[in-house]
Amino acid sequence: MSTSTFYEVADDRPAGAGLVAAAPIAAGTAVADFADRPVHTVPSVYTIQVGVAEHVDSPTVRYLNHSCAANVFVDTVARIVITMRAIGQGEELTFFYPSTEWAMVRPFACLCAAPDCIGMVQGAYFLPSDVLARYPLSPHIRKLDADRGGPSRDRPPVPGSGS
Numbered sequence: 001m002s003t004s005t006f007y008e009v010a011d012d013r014p015a016g017a018g019l020v021a022a023a024p025i026a027a028g029t030a031v032a033d034f035a036d037r038p039v040h041t042v043p044s045v046y047t048i049q050v051g052v053a054e055h056v057d058s059p060t061v062r063y064l065n066h067s068c069a070a071n072v073f074v075d076t077v078a079r080i081v082i083t084m085r086a087i088g089q090g091e092e093l094t095f096f097y098p099s100t101e102w103a104m105v106r107p108f109a110c111l112c113a114a115p116d117c118i119g120m121v122q123g124a125y126f127l128p129s130d131v132l133a134r135y136p137l138s139p140h141i142r143k144l145d146a147d148r149g150g151p152s153r154d155r156p157p158v159p160g161s162g163s
Helices: 139-147
Strands: 007-013 016-021 030-033 048-051 054-056 072-075 080-083 092-095
Touching (some): 016 092
Antiparallel strands (some): 030 080
């Protein structure tokens, strides 16, 4: 089990390993920094999309699981993870994957059971703009959502491919 001042990696989460608060954390706290991580042009199941065709893998951020009622936000500009509300000790740190991911490498059925659960987590491309408007989004997701309409909605454009 890995640990930091704010969290520890727990292997017993319903969706696999995840980050849980090691102690209570105040709202607005930066709990992780991934600014020093290299940028990749090809996504994987472990990367977080930080730009239209930019993806980052971080040993910490890869353990953040998804929730439709997330308690942290991944700031892709500052490259930090920040709490959106107070988090209690032992509570899992989660973020809304479509807030950073346009089209996910490996979609999955959501397990969060939140009242407004999106059901299938595939990326922002697959959600209507009115659903996305309920969540804080990364600038590249806001831009991609605003620009959509040209390519077919049946198949997401591959970021960086020009299609």
